[in-house]
Amino acid sequence: MNEATVRPMITADQIAQRVRELGEQISKDYGDRRLVLICVLKGSFVFTADLARSITAPLRVEFLGVRSYGEGTQSSGIVQITQDLSRSIEGEDILIVEDIVDTGLTIAHLLDLLRTRKPASLKVCALLHKPSRTRVEVPIHYLGFTIEDKFVVGYGLDWAERYRNVPFIGVVEAS
Numbered sequence: 001m002n003e004a005t006v007r008p009m010i011t012a013d014q015i016a017q018r019v020r021e022l023g024e025q026i027s028k029d030y031g032d033r034r035l036v037l038i039c040v041l042k043g044s045f046v047f048t049a050d051l052a053r054s055i056t057a058p059l060r061v062e063f064l065g066v067r068s069y070g071e072g073t074q075s076s077g078i079v080q081i082t083q084d085l086s087r088s089i090e091g092e093d094i095l096i097v098e099d100i101v102d103t104g105l106t107i108a109h110l111l112d113l114l115r116t117r118k119p120a121s122l123k124v125c126a127l128l129h130k131p132s133r134t135r136v137e138v139p140i141h142y143l144g145f146t147i148e149d150k151f152v153v154g155y156g157l158d159w160a161e162r163y164r165n166v167p168f169i170g171v172v173e174a175s
């Protein structure tokens with residue numbers, strides 16, 4: 001079997017720089033308000049870890065397990081909650097941290113779900129957005145990068161559970 005290589009699209013330095021900027025913006029916007037980051041598992045775990053450390057507002061982190069793709073690269077349109085939040089978010093300022101907004105179906109579903117739990121505010125921070133793939137318009141209050149329609153891996157993003165530990169974002173190619 002050929003070993004696949006990952007062709008870089010966004011370098012680790014570019015990501016670090018952008019995550020710092022997002023953290024500064026979020027810190028400015030929230031000030032001293034207590035913030036709850038909801039890390040959407042699994043793909044957002046690396047982004048959340050870096051983002052949390054670049055935010056100066058007091059915060060706690062919650063994890064929400066979601067499965068929207070099987071082993072393939074096409075959205076099924078079905079969003080399954082595989083792990084729920086550990087506590088109530090009623091009356092709290094919530095920032096959903098998502099790795100990538102592709103069709104928008106996952107975020108649309110999560111916004112609907114979390115709204116029913118009556119947070120004080122509900123915003124979205126996404127590292128990547130593929131606007132050409134949009135099926136449902138969703139608000140992205142903080143966005144890292146807009147990318148073309150390529151299936152990307154690395155920095156937490158997988159392909160059949162591989163490549164999450166690649167430190168940059170890139171496209172898998174057979175070598």
Ligand code: 5GP
Binds near residue numbers: 098102
């Ligand atoms: P959506 O519901 O917006 O179509 O898809 C969101 C989810 O699909 C993301 O959280 C991510 O798990 C997965 N996804 C979408 N595009 C990509 C991609 O290019 N690479 C990887 N690894 N996952 C993706």
